[in-house]
Amino acid sequence: MRITRATTYIVGNPWKNWLFVRLDTDQDGLYGIGEGTLNAFAKTVEAAVHEMAPRYEGMDPFQVETIFQRMTRDLYSEGGQVQMNAVAAIEVACWDIIGKATGRPIYDLLGGRYHQDLPAYANGWYAGPRTPESFAERAQAVVARGYKALKFDPFGANYRTMDPTERHLSLAIVRAVREAVGPEIEIMIEGHCRFSVAEAVWLGERLAEFEPTWFEEPTHHLKIDAVAEVARKVTVPIATGESFSSTHQFAELLAHNAVHILQPEPGSMGGIWRTRQVSAMADAHYAVVAPHNAQGPISTATCLQLGACTPNLLVQELFDEFNVEWERELVDHPATLVDGRIQLPEGPGLGVDLNWAEVAKHPYEVSNFLPLFATGWERREGARTAPPPGIATAPAADETAAPVLPGD
Secondary structure, eight states, X not given: OOEEEEEEEEXXXXXXXXXXXXXXXXXXXOEEEEEOOOTTOXXXXXXXXXXXXXXXXXXXXXXXXXHHHHHTXXXXXXXXXHHHHHHHHHHHHHHHHHHHHHTSXXXXXXXXXXXXXXXXXXXXXXXXXXXXHHHHHHHHHHHHTTOSEEEEOOSTTXXXXXXXHHHHHHHHHHHHHHHHHOTTSEEEEXXXXXXXXXXXXXXXXXXXXXXXXXXXXXXXXXXXHHHHHHHHHOSSOEEEOTTOOSHHHHHHHHHTSXXXXXXXXXXXXXXXXXXXXXXXXXXXXXXXXXXXXXXXHHHHHHHHHHHHTOTTBOOEEEOGGGSOGGGGGSBSSOOOEETTEEEOOOSSXXXXXXXXXXXTTSOOOTTOSOOTTSTTXXXXXXXXXXXXXXXXXXXXXXXXXXXOOTTO
16 A cells, blocks of 8 residues: 555634645545644645655555654754644544554554543633633533533733733632632643743742642743743642654653643644653653644544543543534534543544535635734634735735645
8 A cells, every 4th residue: 555645625714724634545545634733834834744745655654653754854854843743644644544444443553442531621612801700601601511621821912921910810810710610620721831930930829729730831842941940839730742842852851750741732743653652751750641632623533542542641632612613514523522521433543534525615814823922812713913014915826726625
């Protein structure tokens, strides 16, 4: 069996364009799908997928490690999250092909199904005003859906430090959510790499009152010793790792023996196999994993396959119910939640396929990204502002072209 070509599709979700890849083989009708979504870089990752085509076309999709090395080590250049999301789209599609060819779910190829279903936490649910009242009302609605855990960023557009007004508002939002959902529901506080060490410690000390499951990425991910310092100074557990793009970064983090909730993002890690390796590394340090998943439905399907075979899984992030309503129409088997737990697919490969007609209905928009340091980003409406003077607004020639669908 050989890989013949990769076809890319960008789907215009208003707050983050989703990039999907279909990987065809020379076996009639056998193909795999993957996802390479990266905030504000959909076309950049798409270009990387095609530019690296000589590294995977003609290869046997069963040779996942060789394909990975050809797309990473052999190129020598360091492409970070852009390169690794392109690699992930191909790598996951290879696993999907392998699963379909063998008639097994991917988790059966990675050690077998350890969990019967996966605990979930909701994200993306607070797309409204940044007020304690709005957060509390929406949190109650999340719990009413059956979720036992939820995550949110109460910090607005703040960066590095906050003034007293912003500090008090942020803590008031956390307090309102805790009071709204009660003591038995887990809450996770998202930091989005916003703060200095001192500000993160100040916040961490005060967040402890609300017993959050974790305080996520309080400082920037590139300075690993900084997040380790925060973790040592506060009693609230610190979680991080979604922005890492190599196993080496996780090894450095674990060497500090301070952070024990790791959040590998399968896209930025280059796919399924490296993410599974990080989970094993975490297990060797008595740590747990909560894979990051703020992309589209194929990313969710990828995380479910990983979570099913990962003994030290803590919880799985889930956006799907709080994205655009038509997301569930994009796939034939969308993720299903029962009593706060995600049900695992049993079909071969990823256990899900794209609805190609629905994919074609939602074109790329350059404004579809999440501006995390802009006031009002919580509404997840994308950046609907006019470009600065002198910036061209006309689409590139291929941006208005109809997507190539299977069989075209």
